[in-house]
Amino acid sequence: MQTLHPVLKHGGLFSDWELLPRAMFEDRYARIQHAVAAAGDDAWLIYGDAQRYGDVAYVSHFVPRLRSVVVLVPKSGKPDILCSIGSRDIPASKILTWFEDMRPYTRLPGEAVKLLNDRGLTGARMGLVGTRSSLPIAEWQAIAAELPGVVWTARDAEYAALRRTKDPAEDDALRRSADAVAAAMREAEQALRPGRTVREATAEIDRALRFAAAEDIRILVASGAGAGLQLRPPDERMLNAGDTVLLYLQVEVQRYWSQAARTFVLGPPVEAQRALTARAESALAAMQAAVRGGARAADVAAAAKAALGDELFAVAESYGLGAGIGLDAVEPPAIALDSTATIPDDGALSLHVAVHAGGYGAIAGKTLLVRNGCVTTLGAEPSA
Amino acid sequence: MRSGKVEQPVIDVKSDLDVRLDRVQRALREKALDGLVIYYGGQHNMLRMDQIMYLTDYRTLGPAVLLVPRDGVPELIMAPVWDAARAKETGANVRVTAVSPERLLQTAAAAAQGLPGRIALSGRPIMPLAAYDEFMHAFGGELLDGETIVTTVGAARTPGELERVEHAAKIADLGFEALRATAHVGMREYELAAEVEAVMHAAGAEDNFGLIAAGSHNLAVRPPTDRRLEKGDVIIGEITPCYRGFLAQLCRTYILGEATGVQRTKHDMLLRALDAGMAAAKPGTPSAMIARAINGVIGAAGYEEYCKPPYMRTRGHGLGLGGVVPYDITDGASPTLERNMTMVIHPNQYIPETGYMMLGDTVVIEDDGPRALTKTPLKLFSKEA
Numbered sequence: 001m002q003t004l005h006p007v008l009k010h011g012g013l014f015s016d017w018e019l020l021p022r023a024m025f026e027d028r029y030a031r032i033q034h035a036v037a038a039a040g041d042d043a044w045l046i047y048g049d050a051q052r053y054g055d056v057a058y059v060s061h062f063v064p065r066l067r068s069v070v071v072l073v074p075k076s077g078k079p080d081i082l083c084s085i086g087s088r089d090i091p092a093s094k095i096l097t098w099f100e101d102m103r104p105y106t107r108l109p110g111e112a113v114k115l116l117n118d119r120g121l122t123g124a125r126m127g128l129v130g131t132r133s134s135l136p137i138a139e140w141q142a143i144a145a146e147l148p149g150v151v152w153t154a155r156d157a158e159y160a161a162l163r164r165t166k167d168p169a170e171d172d173a174l175r176r177s178a179d180a181v182a183a184a185m186r187e188a189e190q191a192l193r194p195g196r197t198v199r200e201a202t203a204e205i206d207r208a209l210r211f212a213a214a215e216d217i218r219i220l221v222a223s224g225a226g227a228g229l230q231l232r233p234p235d236e237r238m239l240n241a242g243d244t245v246l247l248y249l250q251v252e253v254q255r256y257w258s259q260a261a262r263t264f265v266l267g268p269p270v271e272a273q274r275a276l277t278a279r280a281e282s283a284l285a286a287m288q289a290a291v292r293g294g295a296r297a298a299d300v301a302a303a304a305k306a307a308l309g310d311e312l313f314a315v316a317e318s319y320g321l322g323a324g325i326g327l328d329a330v331e332p333p334a335i336a337l338d339s340t341a342t343i344p345d346d347g348a349l350s351l352h353v354a355v356h357a358g359g360y361g362a363i364a365g366k367t368l369l370v371r372n373g374c375v376t377t378l379g380a381e382p383s384a
Numbered sequence: 385m386r387s388g389k390v391e392q393p394v395i396d397v398k399s400d401l402d403v404r405l406d407r408v409q410r411a412l413r414e415k416a417l418d419g420l421v422i423y424y425g426g427q428h429n430m431l432r433m434d435q436i437m438y439l440t441d442y443r444t445l446g447p448a449v450l451l452v453p454r455d456g457v458p459e460l461i462m463a464p465v466w467d468a469a470r471a472k473e474t475g476a477n478v479r480v481t482a483v484s485p486e487r488l489l490q491t492a493a494a495a496a497q498g499l500p501g502r503i504a505l506s507g508r509p510i511m512p513l514a515a516y517d518e519f520m521h522a523f524g525g526e527l528l529d530g531e532t533i534v535t536t537v538g539a540a541r542t543p544g545e546l547e548r549v550e551h552a553a554k555i556a557d558l559g560f561e562a563l564r565a566t567a568h569v570g571m572r573e574y575e576l577a578a579e580v581e582a583v584m585h586a587a588g589a590e591d592n593f594g595l596i597a598a599g600s601h602n603l604a605v606r607p608p609t610d611r612r613l614e615k616g617d618v619i620i621g622e623i624t625p626c627y628r629g630f631l632a633q634l635c636r637t638y639i640l641g642e643a644t645g646v647q648r649t650k651h652d653m654l655l656r657a658l659d660a661g662m663a664a665a666k667p668g669t670p671s672a673m674i675a676r677a678i679n680g681v682i683g684a685a686g687y688e689e690y691c692k693p694p695y696m697r698t699r700g701h702g703l704g705l706g707g708v709v710p711y712d713i714t715d716g717a718s719p720t721l722e723r724n725m726t727m728v729i730h731p732n733q734y735i736p737e738t739g740y741m742m743l744g745d746t747v748v749i750e751d752d753g754p755r756a757l758t759k760t761p762l763k764l765f766s767k768e769a
Contacts, residue, residue: 002445002446002463002464002467002485003445004428004443004445004590005426005427005428005445006428006591006592007428007429007430007591007592007593007624007626007631007706008430008592008593008594008595009607010577010581010592010593010594010595010607010608011574011577011578011607011608012572012573012574012577012607012608012609012610013607013608013609014609014610014611016610049427050427051425051426051427065607066429066430067429086604086693086694086697087693087694088603088604088693088694088695088697088734089604089606091603091606092597092604092606092607092609095609131513132512132513132514133512133513133514134512135512135513136508136509136510136511136512136513137508137511137512137513137516137517138508138509138511140513199585199586199588199590200586202585203581203582203583203585203586204582204586206578206581206582206585207578207579207581207582207585210574210575210577210578210581210582211574211575211578213574213610229469230466230467230468230469230470231466232467232469232470233443233590234585234590236392236588318464318465318466319464319466320464
């Protein structure tokens with residue numbers, strides 16, 4: 001689900017090396033170096049920013065709290081990481097990665113060119129990861145102009161294939177993230193009450209998540225009589241008795257995202273509300289039942305369509321039905337009717353169903369773990 | 385959770401947006417431009433002005449493009465479709481076209497082709513390679529550099545903008561009050577940040593460029609970690625709530641225990657430096673004068689070599705709708721201060737005897753100098769642990 005990007009990751013930023021051990025990253029690094037050599041390249045440059053950092057975090061565990069970051073993985077030897085920070089920020093930034101060498105930059109092109117010079121890569125075959133989707137054109141043109149002897153090749157597909165291999169420790173990280181979301185949903189039962197604004201209520205939910213060491217928190221809400229309204233970031237609307245509140249949470253803990261969504265009614269629900277909520281939840285259950293390693297993502301979406309019918313499905317589809325989730329909040333595969341992707345044998349999925357009809361609205365969502373043929377809901381099951 | 389209330393300002397947003405659009409369209413005519421294409425990636429940043437928000441009062445979820453003709457009604461092309469209602473209800477005199485994220489750039493390029501004559505682009509520095517290629521290929525023409533048109537006319541705050549910055553400043557004061565009230569030995573840094581955040585969020589802040597760090601000898605301000613607060617810690621806070629798109633910043637230092645004599649003496653130096661910086665912040669003078677005044681005080685106290693990175697970054701920066709003129713306040717900065725510019729002035733400084741200490745206020749430049757919008761007393765705060 002698309003959410004509002006903050007000006008800064010302002011939650012707790014640190015590394016829990018017991019949760020995600022350094023050895024896991026060293027293994028990943030070795031696998032990437034093997035892929036670099038197998039591709040016939042001398043090194044790969046991996047670019048990320050505060051919005052899309054999954055590729056960088058996968059190898060380094062580093063997360064940029066703002067702006068951008070670049071990792072250099074040579075086919076042999078140690079990695080380098082360039083961070084858009086000041087030199088005074090290095091001590092605090094180094095706790096976020098197992099890499100030993102960190103270089104700060106204010107302007108990427110100059111420092112990137114210097115790094116490739118220092119590493120003797122000015123005539124190299126370089127693979128690029130994340131650059132087309134995220135690196136600003138002006139910075140790319142400046143780098144390419146300074147390094148005419150480098151042969152650049154996009155390696156996004158090769159890197160994505162490496163990222164699909166999941167480490168067992170990732171399950172624990174996803175579980176911790178999902179547990180924080182589940183606890184926040186329980187907090188929401190108390191926080192969402194008449195006589196206060198949506199923002200006041202979500203402040204309590206946000207606080208619960210930050211106390212659970214969330215690094216980034218995204219909240220979308222629709223509230224009102226029936227709440228047949230589109231989701232939006234929290235606002236100053238006053239909650240009233242009888243209101244329906246659609247709550248969507250997307251949260252990052254130790255670099256790993258999870259999400260959940262739930263419908264709340266601030267009083268006894270009317271039958272139409274109850275029925276619509278049941279439709280959303282049954283569509284979510286139908287999608288979950290269709291999830292298994294190797295299943296087509298399109299079939300998972302089709303399960304939602306069968307449960308909702310054409311009209312409601314069109315609304316749900318406009319929000320999206322879910323996707324892979326992990327180091328990025330939205331990863332492949334997208335759950336959509338026109339998707340040609342399959343569900344990985346080991347991975348995590350976000351599934352959500354948001355619908356509006358007849359002035360009413362409902363939402364349901366969860367994070368699933370797919371492992372060895374088993375599909376598990378992460379975080380506590382939401383209660384109706 | 386602690387709570388704090390501040391009265392929400394009543395702002396005539398529509399009139400204010402009309403003023404901003406008029407400023408931009410007048411600038412286009414002065415530059416003999418027929419239109420401006422503004423791209424914004426949705427990656428919000430305190431140090432970059434959100435030019436689409438400036439003209440539409442809409443804070444985008446993802447990438448968006450605003451087409452501003454030299455005369456007439458601008459068109460906002462945004463995604464996702466389900467967020468269109470929020471884009472349309474801002475009161476801006478803007479036509480909203482909602483499309484799927486996959487269709488955004490193609491739709492924007494086709495609409496931009498409808499702008500006749502000389503067209504400029506703003507947003508190239510943040511436009512990803514693929515997005516730029518897709519847009520330019522679909523547009524098929526040349527775009528001139530329009531990067532500074534909106535930032536230039538938006539250098540000073542309109543009345544509506546100023547109300548929001550003032551409100552954000554009140555929220556920042558509440559945030560520091562929460563820090564003082566909740567900080568205790570044994571608490572994790574991120575838990576303290578959560579308490580500050582919660583109070584500001586409830587008071588209307590939708591975002592925060594918040595850095596809160598603690599230690600016996602801080603090298604710089606940094607994000608909160610899982611470290612537990614200890615007796616005697618120096619807690620430094622850069623608290624920067626965002627209210628309806630506009631930011632204000634408060635920098636203060638809090639000792640979790642009794643402040644030492646050295647800490648008080650060095651903090652007094654920062655107070656004198658802030659006074660000097662404030663005195664230099666007059667309309668018509670270069671912003672560099674602020675930095676030079678601050679560095680003069682700190683340098684005279686024997687810390688001249690510390691008046692440069694890595695011991696400090698800047699003596700303040702433009703602050704409002706993201707990064708605005710005069711940008712970073714350094715002793716080489718060139719922008720001239722104007723009435724109704726807003727900025728934070730902060731002689732934040734690493735000092736060998738005490739570690740990093742913070743002190744700074746958000747101000748608006750008025751005819752006779754700066755007026756502080758943040759109201760937290762200017763002193764070194766402390767409490768018995």
